[in-house]
Amino acid sequence: MRNISSVLGRLAKSISISLVLLFAVTTTTQAQDAANGAALFKSNACNSCHAVGKKLTGPDLAGLTERRDEAWIVKWIHNPQGMIDSGDEQAVALKAEYATTMAPYASLSEGDIKDIIAYLQAEEAKKKEKAAADPAAAGGSSASSDANNLMIIGLIALFVVAVAVIFALNRVTKTLERVIANNQASIDAAQAKTDEEGESGSVKFAKAFLKNKKLVFFVVLMVVGLLGVAGWKTMWNVGVHEGYKPVQPIKFSHQIHAGVNQIECQYCHGGAFKSKNASIPSANVCMNCHNTITASDHYDGNISPEIAKLYRAVDWDPESRSYGTNTRPIEWVRIHNLPDFAYFNHSQHVVVAGVECQTCHGPIQDMEEVYQYSPLTMKWCIDCHKETSVNTDNAYYDQLIEAHDKLKKGEKMTAAMIGGLECGKCHY
Amino acid sequence: MKENMLVMNKKNFLGTVCVAVALTAVVSSCGDGTTRSAGWEFSRNMYDPIAFNPDQPNKNFKNNSTAQTPPQGSNPIGFERFEYGNSVEEYERAGLELKNPIIANAENLKEGETLFLTYCAVCHGKEGAGDGTITKDREVEDSRGKRALENFPPPPSFQKSSGTPSSRGGQMSELTDGKIYHTITYGYNAMGSHASQISPEDRWKVVMFVHELQKK
Numbered sequence: 001m002r003n004i005s006s007v008l009g010r011l012a013k014s015i016s017i018s019l020v021l022l023f024a025v026t027t028t029t030q031a032q033d034a035a036n037g038a039a040l041f042k043s044n045a046c047n048s049c050h051a052v053g054k055k056l057t058g059p060d061l062a063g064l065t066e067r068r069d070e071a072w073i074v075k076w077i078h079n080p081q082g083m084i085d086s087g088d089e090q091a092v093a094l095k096a097e098y099a100t101t102m103a104p105y106a107s108l109s110e111g112d113i114k115d116i117i118a119y120l121q122a123e124e125a126k127k128k129e130k131a132a133a134d135p136a137a138a139g140g141s142s143a144s145s146d147a148n149n150l151m152i153i154g155l156i157a158l159f160v161v162a163v164a165v166i167f168a169l170n171r172v173t174k175t176l177e178r179v180i181a182n183n184q185a186s187i188d189a190a191q192a193k194t195d196e197e198g199e200s201g202s203v204k205f206a207k208a209f210l211k212n213k214k215l216v217f218f219v220v221l222m223v224v225g226l227l228g229v230a231g232w233k234t235m236w237n238v239g240v241h242e243g244y245k246p247v248q249p250i251k252f253s254h255q256i257h258a259g260v261n262q263i264e265c266q267y268c269h270g271g272a273f274k275s276k277n278a279s280i281p282s283a284n285v286c287m288n289c290h291n292t293i294t295a296s297d298h299y300d301g302n303i304s305p306e307i308a309k310l311y312r313a314v315d316w317d318p319e320s321r322s323y324g325t326n327t328r329p330i331e332w333v334r335i336h337n338l339p340d341f342a343y344f345n346h347s348q349h350v351v352v353a354g355v356e357c358q359t360c361h362g363p364i365q366d367m368e369e370v371y372q373y374s375p376l377t378m379k380w381c382i383d384c385h386k387e388t389s390v391n392t393d394n395a396y397y398d399q400l401i402e403a404h405d406k407l408k409k410g411e412k413m414t415a416a417m418i419g420g421l422e423c424g425k426c427h428y
Numbered sequence: 429m430k431e432n433m434l435v436m437n438k439k440n441f442l443g444t445v446c447v448a449v450a451l452t453a454v455v456s457s458c459g460d461g462t463t464r465s466a467g468w469e470f471s472r473n474m475y476d477p478i479a480f481n482p483d484q485p486n487k488n489f490k491n492n493s494t495a496q497t498p499p500q501g502s503n504p505i506g507f508e509r510f511e512y513g514n515s516v517e518e519y520e521r522a523g524l525e526l527k528n529p530i531i532a533n534a535e536n537l538k539e540g541e542t543l544f545l546t547y548c549a550v551c552h553g554k555e556g557a558g559d560g561t562i563t564k565d566r567e568v569e570d571s572r573g574k575r576a577l578e579n580f581p582p583p584p585s586f587q588k589s590s591g592t593p594s595s596r597g598g599q600m601s602e603l604t605d606g607k608i609y610h611t612i613t614y615g616y617n618a619m620g621s622h623a624s625q626i627s628p629e630d631r632w633k634v635v636m637f638v639h640e641l642q643k644k
Binding site: 048102105238255277340371 | 440461463464469470474476478482483550562571576577581582584585592596597615617
């Protein structure tokens with residue numbers, strides 16, 4: 001029995017050594033293949049639907065060669081629909097599972113496909129290596145045990161020091177008591193002297209201060225002045241929310257989305273083109289990107305907790321990539337609150353006047369958390385309206401000039417011709 | 429003695445003033461000028477709308493929100509119904525039957541370009557080569573430190589020179605009016621529906637501009 005196991009062990013050893021050697025020989029050629037594969041994977045837009053370690057529109061390509069043999073893969077890439085039609089079991093299963101059937105890539109040669117496979121294997125190995133090197137994953141346990149040892153040693157050292165300190169203090173107390181006992185007479189004399197002097201220094205100071213009427217008047221004046229200025233400023237800023245930065249239900253960063261990603265403001269706030277409100281995007285707009293983006297790289301492969309909040313709101317299941325019916329709105333906190341008696345229209349400013357969003361909203365692209373940049377007071381509006389020259393390059397001013405020309409020529413002009421039949425003129 | 433006291437008072441007074449000024453300067457320069465509170469408000473009822481704003485909570489509805497999904501089968505005023513369903517067959521049918529109803533002129537094309545740059549270029553790239561900003565490697569540095577951001581899978585290029593095939597058959601550069609319109613409306617593969625963001629008329633303007641990019 002023992003003999004057999006040792007023979008088996010030796011056999012396994014020799015096989016593994018030869019495999020390692022084979023691997024070492026092939027790696028150099030594989031590197032070239034993988035580089036070509038990477039280029040092909042990109043140029044043929046394979047990465048639009050596939051990734052290694054993640055299911056996108058198409059299946060996750062990690063472990064591809066374990067699932068399928070190379071001949072099958074080549075055949076599939078050349079003609080997926082043909083394979084489905086011929087009734088290949090795996091092909092039919094794929095068709096049933098995924099909404100999209102892959103496009104045929106007949107132009108890729110067998111060598112090309114092998115290169116792509118080499119690239120995929122290299123990627124997978126790289127991912128595994130990274131996961132192994134990640135201290136949070138594999139190295140985590142040893143690191144934490146080290147920390148524990150360090151803490152225990154530290155605690156023992158602290159205890160020893162504490163005992164030493166207690167011992168030393170005890171001796172100091174005893175010495176001091178002895179000193180007091182030796183000098184009792186002189187201490188009593190000193191005590192009697194301070195009692196005679198009576199009032200303390202601060203009371204004396206206060207009395208002298210109150211006698212100096214000019215100084216008292218000046219101090220009172222200063223206090224009244226300061227309170228006045230503070231009060232004046234506070235009163236003027238009642239209802240002005242400049243710098244208001246409320247805590248939002250999701251830690252959405254405009255710095256990432258508008259700054260680094262360079263997503264246009266109107267991609268999400270499209271209302272600024274068309275209407276009075278710039279509008280808070282509905283969550284389906286978020287899902288245009290976040291059906292794929294989960295930021296799992298930063299959370300040990302889990303979905304970012306902030307993105308998970310979005311998934312809960314729209315009831316999206318990232319595993320099955322499908323929506324449920326149990327949706328609930330995200331209750332964003334409104335930052336810019338214009339009073340109901342003031343009318344402001346975004347499209348008039350953004351489309352007609354061509355004002356940049358940042359003119360009023362400040363450096364949004366740098367704000368990790370958004371705050372109100374402008375005071376939104378009437379004075380603020382008026383100051384800008386006094387300085388800004390009108391952009392006359394639009395149909396409104398063409399009509400205006402036309403109307404004036406008609407007036408000059410003495411033609412008849414009715415109220416209806418200048419918008420007098422607009423519903424909103426009477427019904428608002 | 430009294431004179432001496434006064435001198436001391438003056439010194440103390442000056443000292444106090446200096447400390448007060450320094451303290452004010454320090455306190456007022458604290459923070460970045462932002463606050464979690466909206467501050468004092470006066471006659472709040474003049475600010476709050478009498479009617480409900482769409483983004484306000486509303487107890488009159490079961491789900492407590494003012495903005496409600498329209499009842500099934502109802503059409504808002506001015507709504508243009510798209511008579512094709514969300515399936516591969518309907519996509520093919522739209523591709524064969526639909527023609528861009530918008531007049532092809534420079535003005536509409538320019539608007540199409542603006543819309544494309546706003547709603548599409550972030551993934552598809554400014555030239556439609558599938559190299560938009562969110563498909564590329566990029567880094568952010570904020571309160572959580574410096575880190576790389578996840579890339580969105582790049583869409584296939586629809587430029588003629590790239591020769592990329594579409595997963596629904598044919599070349600990306602040969603996609604017809606109806607196919608592009610159908611894709612914007614319903615979304616496709618990794619792309620979501622953009623119907624809520626782009627109006628039907630604007631979608632046709634985008635289609636017009638995409639055709640320009642397909643020629644490249």
